[in-house]
Amino acid sequence: MKKMAKSKLLCVQPVPRTIVSCRDRQGRNNALVVGFTANVSLDPAMVMVGIVPTRFSHHMVKESGCFVINLPKKGYEKEYNYLGSRSGRDEDKFAAMNIQWKDGECINAPILTDCPVSIECSVVESTQPGTHELFIGKVEAVHVDEEYLDEKGGILWDKMDLL
Ligand SMILES: Cc1cc2nc3c(=O)[nH]c(=O)nc-3n(C[C@H](O)[C@H](O)[C@H](O)COP(=O)(O)O)c2cc1C
Structure with missing residues (x-):
């Protein structure tokens, strides 16, 4: 028998593990971990990332009109955890x-070359x-x-040891 869960938050699982990289008008690079990532269209191919406006990366995507979704593989945990917890507002x-x-x-954004897949949008x-601004990006x-x-x-998705 099913029962009601106490929380409604993040109820679609598993949350994707992606890193979104972007660049501001001055040419400064930044990246953050984004779990709100999804495919939204097959033709044309489009995807979506959700970014909270208070994230430092938010204004970069807004201004430049582009971003890269990078899929990290195992061994990139240190970088993933760092990019998902520290802000580009405080450090490079x-x-x-x-x-x-x-x-x-x-597009005018950096690609993380240690990630096996990077999607320019x-x-x-x-x-x-x-809470999140949803940016729909053409691939x-x-x-x-x-x-x-x-x-x-x-x-060959099955060959990839993604995080
Ligand atoms: C697993 C995980 C998933 C996250 N998903 C999102 C997300 O979907 N959208 C978002 O705006 N922040 C998300 N964050 C938080 C940002 O990655 C984090 O606040 C980051 O430090 C922001 O960096 P920035 O200020 O340099 O842009 C997530 C963090 C983690 C650890």
């Missing part, structure tokens, strides 16, 4: 953690029904480490 998170990155190819719209490119691609460019 990339320098503090020696985050490896390169410029996006389609440009914001098409946003809405804020509650501009999906970068995948070569070892996780088959000969036709298909992604």
Whole structure:
């Protein structure tokens, strides 16, 4: 027999483990852990990230109109925990953690090169029904480490040891 849970919070599980990277107008890079991440459209391919307006990253995505969703793999726990608990408002998170990155190819945001998958997105719209502003992003490119691609460019998700 089912009973009512006490809390309604975060009742869709498991929460995805993603790191969103972004850049401000001055060219400063930042990244934060985002659990509010989802696929929202197949054609065109679109995804969504939810960011609380008080996060330092929020104004970067708002201003630049773009972001990268990075999927971390096992071994990246230290960086993941740091990026999800410290703010770029107080420190240069990339320098503090020696985050490896390169410029996006389609958008103006950094790609975390130690993550096996990085998804470049440009914001098409946003809405804020509650605590998080939901940024809907058109998928501009999906970068995948070569070892996780088959000969036709298909992604070998099962081979990946994601966090
Ligand atoms: C597991 C986990 C999931 C999180 N999910 C979100 C999220 O979906 N949206 C959000 O705005 N913050 C989320 N956070 C909190 C931010 O990652 C955290 O506040 C971060 O320090 C913000 O960094 P910033 O101020 O440099 O942008 C999450 C943190 C953790 C540990």
